[in-house]
Amino acid sequence: MNRYRRNRSTGRTRKMIIGGVAVALAGGAWAVSTGISSAGENCAGLDQALRQNLQFIAGQRADPDALAEARIANRQAVVDLINQRRAAAGCRADVSVPGAEAPAPEAPPAQAPPAQAPPAQAPPAAGSGDVVCQGSTVTLSGEAGAPAAASxxxxxxxxxxxxxxxxxxxxxxxxxxxxxxxxxxxxxxFEEVREPGKFLIRRAVIERVS
Known part of the structure; x- marks a missing residue:
């Protein structure tokens, strides 16, 4: 009878040990998969896990490939979880890794202000008359006689x-x-105002005197 009781007691002890090992292995596997130390809420362990994930993100940003953005997104989720646990544990250490921060969005290129048309300039006053027919050209009528005009x-x-x-x-x-x-x-x-060899006055001011 005593031998039977000892065997049953020994069997229960072995089952408890095996169960404890299984739980420890499962917890260790979760810690490895997320990069969080199995030290629980120990700040040193959380800080180290955070630093490792930030270093991974920095490496992906420094040498990206087609899957870099997906990897960074996954690790960023882990970083957010670690930071939540650090806040709950009261961890205050500054853990930062150059290059791990998301690059700032590029500012749009500065646009030159639209070119403004030069202000319209009135034709220079050529006398005391009223300026008329602005922009008109002046040419020959082909008529002989004393200086005169046709209009x-x-x-x-x-x-x-x-x-x-x-x-x-x-x-x-x-x-x-x-x-x-x-x-x-x-x-x-026309001979009085023409330029040599030209039969058209393109830039003229015409004034009505009376």
Whole structure:
């Protein structure tokens, strides 16, 4: 009877030892898989686990490949868990690894301000008359005689002053005949303000004197 009791007692003891070993192995496997020390809530162990995971993340960022982002995301989840446990345990050590921090988003390239059109400049005043037909060109009417002008804008008898801005020469003439343009100069008038070899005044100021 005593031998039977001793055998039963020995059997129970062995089962408890085997069960304890199994629990310890399972706990050790979880600790290895997450990188958290089996030291439990010991700050030194948690700090070491945090440092190792941060170093892994830094290595992935320094030499990334196609799977680097996925690995970093997995390890970041472990880092967050460790930090929660460190906060609960009251761990205050500064554990940081250069390169483990997420890179700051790049600022968008500075854009040059839109170019502003130069302010419109009024034609320089060429006399005391009212400037008319702005932007019009002046050419020959082909008529002979004393200096005179032809116009489709102003009636016969109107006095106009035409200034060539390319050479600052001007002439005052009276409208003598109608035409299809603001102002045309006859041969004599055009000779007074023309540039040599040119038959068109592109930059002109036309003023109505009377």
């Amino acid at each position: 489709g804008t102003f009636p016969i008898g109107t006095v106009l002053k035409v200034t060539n801005l390319d050479n600052n020469k001007s002439i005052t003439v009276r409208v003598a005949t109608p035409s299809g343009s603001c102002v045309l100069l006859n041969n004599a008038a």
